[in-house]
Amino acid sequence: xxxxxxxxxxxxxxxxxxSSLNCSYTVSxxxxxxxxxQDPGKGPEFLFTLYSAGEExxxxxxxxxxxxxxxxxxxxxxxxxxxxxxxxxxxxDRGSTLGRLYFGRGTQLTVWP
Amino acid sequence: DAGVIQSPRHEVTEMxxxxxxxxxxISxxxxxxxxxQTMMRGLxxxxxxxNNVPIDDSGMPEDRFSAKxxxxxxxxxxxxxxxxxDSAVYFCASSLGGHTFxxxxxxxxxxxxxxx
Numbered sequence: 001x002x003x004x005x006x007x008x009x010x011x012x013x014x015x016x017x018x019s020s021l022n023c024s025y026t027v028s029x030x031x032x033x034x035x036x037x038q039d040p041g042k043g044p045e046f047l048f049t050l051y052s053a054g055e056e057x058x059x060x061x062x063x064x065x066x067x068x069x070x071x072x073x074x075x076x077x078x079x080x081x082x083x084x085x086x087x088x089x090x091x092x093d094r095g096s097t098l099g100r101l102y103f104g105r106g107t108q109l110t111v112w113p
Numbered sequence: 114d115a116g117v118i119q120s121p122r123h124e125v126t127e128m129x130x131x132x133x134x135x136x137x138x139i140s141x142x143x144x145x146x147x148x149x150q151t152m153m154r155g156l157x158x159x160x161x162x163x164n165n166v167p168i169d170d171s172g173m174p175e176d177r178f179s180a181k182x183x184x185x186x187x188x189x190x191x192x193x194x195x196x197x198x199d200s201a202v203y204f205c206a207s208s209l210g211g212h213t214f215x216x217x218x219x220x221x222x223x224x225x226x227x228x229x
Contacts, residue, residue, distance in 0.1 A: 034217070043117070043204050043220030044156070087156065101218065103156035 003027075006088050006104035013111050016077050021107045023088030024070040033071050035064050036087040038106065044087055078111045085109070115139070117221035119205050125227045131193040134224045136205030137186055146218060147180055147190050148204040156204070162188065195228045202226070 003026045013019055025033070032051055036044035048057045050066040057064050061082065063074045073086055085106040092102070118137040126132055138145045147159040160170040162182045170180070177196070182188040192199055202223045210216040 036220075041222075043206075043222050046217050046219060049217060089156075101158060105155040 004088060004090055004102050004104040006086075006107050008107060009105070010108045011110070013075070013078055013109070015079055015111055015113050018074070018076045018078070020075070021073040021086055021109070022070060023073070023104055025088075025090045025102075026069075027090050027092035027102065029092050030090060032091045033066055034089040034091070034101070035071070035073055036089065038085045038087055047086075075109070078109075080111050080113055083109055083111045117205055117207050117219055119203075119221040119224050121224060122222065123225045123227075125229065126195055128196055128228055129194045130228075131191065132195045132199075132226060132228075134190040134203050134205075134226070136188045136190070136221060138188070138205070138207030139219055140186070142207035142209050142219075143185065144208045144210060144216075145182060145188050146206040146208075147188070148206060148220075150202045150204060150223070151200075159190070159203075192226075195226075197228045200227050 005024045007022045032049050034049050035047040037047055038044045048064040050064055050071060053066055053068045055066050061076050061078060065072045071088060075082060085108045087106045088104040089101050117139055120135045124132060143164050145162045148156050149159055150156045157172055159172045160180045161168050165182045165185060178192055180190045190203060202225050204220050204223045206218045206220040208216045208218045
């Protein structure tokens, strides 16, 4: 069965302390890996899509990378406003027209001043 | 530009009552998704529509759940009768082109359902 696992479940960082969030997956036929940010009481907000191993994307203090088995979301010099839950999702082809999107459980990031 | 609009934002209902959640997708998007989020199971896809037609409803938990999309700008998710284990946040999302390669899914703010 396809699996998406995110680690750690929770992460507390001091402002300016860089770190990385991990998303490992075991889906076959990956057709895209998505990162979302979710604030309390809000819906997930799209951040990045990665398609192939070696690909990297950046947005402000965030950089997402992808290998054949996992993705990292690197946070450089985080600020308190980066506090949120970060969700990883993967889409896999299974020979049908629909590739289901599987979400991980998320990493709850807290950045304190 | 308006995003995905859901209503109600919060609903508290008694067990056995019918619950109807509503969604207006982003204008121009032809795919609509209903997700459910709980602490125990995270985000789960319930059903997916493409061009108003249900494509995959394998995530619908049981017959008490039903979803409709009468037109491109409106969808409902109905639970009848509701049970306490249905308490969750229900998200509607939309995209242009569905789950196909590279299409981004945009989420609404969610409907927080509590069944007592």
